[in-house]
Amino acid sequence: MSHDAPTLAGRLSQLVRVPTITPPDGGPLTSETARVFEELHALLRGLYPTVFSTAEVIPVGRAGLLLRLAGTGDGTGATALGPVLLMAHQDVVPAPTHDWESAGWSHPPFAGVVQDGEDGLTVYGRGTLDDKGALLVLLEAVEDLVSEGWAPHEDLYLSLGGDEESDGPSAVAAIAELERRGVTPALVVDEGGAVTTGVVPGLTRQVAVVGVAEKGVVNLEVSVSADPRKPAHSSTPPRHSPTAALGRALAALERNPHPAVLDDIAVRMFTELAPYVSGPLKLLLSRADQLRPVLAQVFPYVTAELAAMVRTTTAATMLTGSSAPNVLASRATAIVNMRVATSSTLAGATRHVEKVVHRAVGSALTVEVRVLEGHEPTPASPFDERWDAIRAAIAASYPDTLTVPYTMLGASDSRHAARIAPAVYRFSPLFMSAAQRASVHGVDERVSADSLVKGVRFYRVLLCGIA
Ligand SMILES: [Zn+2]
Numbered sequence: 001m002s003h004d005a006p007t008l009a010g011r012l013s014q015l016v017r018v019p020t021i022t023p024p025d026g027g028p029l030t031s032e033t034a035r036v037f038e039e040l041h042a043l044l045r046g047l048y049p050t051v052f053s054t055a056e057v058i059p060v061g062r063a064g065l066l067l068r069l070a071g072t073g074d075g076t077g078a079t080a081l082g083p084v085l086l087m088a089h090q091d092v093v094p095a096p097t098h099d100w101e102s103a104g105w106s107h108p109p110f111a112g113v114v115q116d117g118e119d120g121l122t123v124y125g126r127g128t129l130d131d132k133g134a135l136l137v138l139l140e141a142v143e144d145l146v147s148e149g150w151a152p153h154e155d156l157y158l159s160l161g162g163d164e165e166s167d168g169p170s171a172v173a174a175i176a177e178l179e180r181r182g183v184t185p186a187l188v189v190d191e192g193g194a195v196t197t198g199v200v201p202g203l204t205r206q207v208a209v210v211g212v213a214e215k216g217v218v219n220l221e222v223s224v225s226a227d228p229r230k231p232a233h234s235s236t237p238p239r240h241s242p243t244a245a246l247g248r249a250l251a252a253l254e255r256n257p258h259p260a261v262l263d264d265i266a267v268r269m270f271t272e273l274a275p276y277v278s279g280p281l282k283l284l285l286s287r288a289d290q291l292r293p294v295l296a297q298v299f300p301y302v303t304a305e306l307a308a309m310v311r312t313t314t315a316a317t318m319l320t321g322s323s324a325p326n327v328l329a330s331r332a333t334a335i336v337n338m339r340v341a342t343s344s345t346l347a348g349a350t351r352h353v354e355k356v357v358h359r360a361v362g363s364a365l366t367v368e369v370r371v372l373e374g375h376e377p378t379p380a381s382p383f384d385e386r387w388d389a390i391r392a393a394i395a396a397s398y399p400d401t402l403t404v405p406y407t408m409l410g411a412s413d414s415r416h417a418a419r420i421a422p423a424v425y426r427f428s429p430l431f432m433s434a435a436q437r438a439s440v441h442g443v444d445e446r447v448s449a450d451s452l453v454k455g456v457r458f459y460r461v462l463l464c465g466i467a
Helices: 005-016 031-047 049-054 132-147 170-180 242-255 264-276 281-286 292-301 304-310 346-361 385-397 414-418 434-439 449-464
Strands: 056-060 064-069 084-089 114-117 120-124 156-161 187-196 206-214 216-225 313-320 331-340 366-375 401-408 424-431 446-448
Touching (some): 031 049, 031 132, 049 132, 056 170, 187 401, 242 331, 281 292, 331 366, 346 366, 434 446
Parallel strands (some): 084 187
Antiparallel strands (some): 056 064, 120 446, 206 424, 313 331
C-alpha cells in the first residue's frame, strides 16, 4: 500500500466527508445516523480489506467495532508483551454545515479539503485530529503489516468507538466484551496526548506528551432554596435571596480553589523537560521534585493548562433560577463541573465544594450539593517495558522529539479500559501545533499530511518493532 503524504491525505479526506456525529444521549441511533455509520464502515472495509477479512469483527454498542486479530505465538513488537488493545473513535463533534464561513471556518467542515497550509499539505475538516486522523494511521499500519504476512504474537484488538464524543456506550461494550472473554490487555493506546510544541514557556524542543493517567470528572448540582413557607414577592424582596446567595457561593468557589499538588507524573514531566527549557523556568523545573510546593503555587498563575495540571478544577456551567422578570426564585441551581486531580477523589473534591458553599451562603437559606454523575481519576500507568515500547515508536517516527508523561485533563474512552488494564497510554501519533490543538472541537480542525505518514510509522514500529 502506498503511504505517501498525498495518498494518506486523500484517504483521510474520504473519512471526513462522512459526517459521523452521534446524538448526545445514550439511546438508539436514528435511522439517518445509523446509515451514516454504515457508510463509514463500508468505506473502511473498502480501504482496509485485508484487516477486515482477517480479523474477527464484533459490532459493539452504537456503531462501535471491535476487531480481533488472532495471535500466532510468533512475533515481535508490543504484542510479545501480551494482548494489545489499540483504540480510536469514528465519531466527531458537530460543526456547521451551512454558515461555516461566518463561524470562522476556511473550508466546509465536512468537505475534506486537501490544500497547502502552514505545515505543508494539510487536510481540513472536522475529525482530522479528533480522531479520524489517528483511526486512519492505525488502520493503515495494520493493513500494511497483515498484507506483508505479519501476525501478532498475542491477540491484537482494535476498538473503533462509535460514540466517544457523546460519552456513549460503545467503549463500555467493547471493554465488557473483552472482560467476557477473559482478556486483560497488557497494553492499551488511545487518543490523548500528541506531538506538540510550547508545553511550557521557553521550551525549545518538540515534545510528545503521553497521557499515563486521566483526571476524574464529576458534575455537582449546587442548589440554594428559600423556606417554602415564607413566599416572597419581587416588590418586597427579603434580605437574602437564593439567586444572590448562589452567586456568592460560585464566587467563593473561584476564590477558594482546590489545593494545588504537583504529583509524581508532573515531577517526571518537568524534570525531563527542564534541560530543553530556556529562561527563568529552567532552574525551577530541573529541581521540580524538591520544589513541589513552590511550583504548585506558581503554576496556576502561569497558564490555565498548568493550573489544571496541579489541581482539581471547578467550572460553574449551567444556571437556573427564576422563570420571569418579576418572580423571585425560591430555588436557584448551578451545575459545577469538576475535573478531579489524581491526588484527590470524587468524595474529597465534593467535600471541598460543600465546605466552601455552606460558608458562603450562611444559615438563612438551605444549601444542597448533589452528585449527578462522575468517575474517579485513573491510576497511573507504569514506566516499564511498555512505556519503553511507546517511546521507541515515537523516536522512530518523530526523530528529535522528547517523550514525556502527563496527566490527561479531559476524559476519553480509554478510562473504561483502565478498569481492566494496568497500562493505558493516551497518545495520538500526530503533530499538533498550539493552533491545531485549539482547532480540536473548534474551528478549522486540520492535520498535516506529513504527520499522517509519521503516524503510520508509529503504529508500525509499536506493533512489529521495526520501521
Ligand atoms: Zn476524541
